[in-house]
């Protein structure tokens with residue numbers, strides 16, 4: 001079974017655009033769970049332009065499914081996850097000024113740093129995942145960091161899906177097989193949507209979780225949040 005974790009960053013972006021508390025990210029997270037989401041994902045960034053560090057602390061009190069906190073493991077991120085104790089910490093190599101995530105870890109170059117951070121997170125009892133491109137040596141490299149899972153960065157799959165989905169999925173199917181061979185759990189995310197999700201799921205039999213935000217929130221404008229979550233779940237079943 002592949003779990004759907006809804007990334008609510010974009011709900012916070014909308015809220016922040018007016019400075020009040022509408023939409024209320026706490027209520028949206030509760031509703032996502034009520035409508036069937038199996039996890040809530042947030043990705044606080046240093047400028048707090050969408051989800052804020054304070055939101056993450058408040059969300060911990062109400063999230064009843066899997067809580068996943070993504071981010072670059074700087075001191076503030078590590079302090080936050082230590083305090084919040086989410087189900088999963090997903091480490092992403094984004095620089096502070098990144099508009100959105102655009103590449104995975106070099107798990108060979110950053111092996112020692114990742115080993116230290118992951119050991120610390122695991123000492124708090126938090127499951128770890130690291131964001132990687134679908135490149136065999138980076139997946140193998142991830143297995144030497146001690147991480148429980150990897151999250152495949154699916155932007156290139158999403159971009160090429162329209163042109164040639166057979167070719168688009170090949171590196172991801174291979175990376176998924178390598179992950180399984182080296183004993184890593186498998187997540188995926190970035191730019192997944194109602195068009196491309198099912199095909200990815202079909203070709204990655206060991207896919208445990210997808211985190212989806214941007215497209216899902218856009219779809220909710222047309223279909224409503226409850227329908228939209230049900231539509232995404234259908235693609236995963």
Ligand SMILES: CC(=O)[C@@H](O)[C@H](O)COP(=O)(O)O
Nearest residue numbers: 009043070092100101189190
């Ligand atoms: C790691 C990943 O792919 C997501 O976290 C994505 O980057 C969402 O972050 P933004 O909402 O800041 O675009």
Ligand SMILES: NCC(=O)COP(=O)(O)O
Nearest residue numbers: 007189190191211213214
């Ligand atoms: N890890 C990916 C994520 O949380 C959401 O990415 P996107 O669907 O907003 O592109």
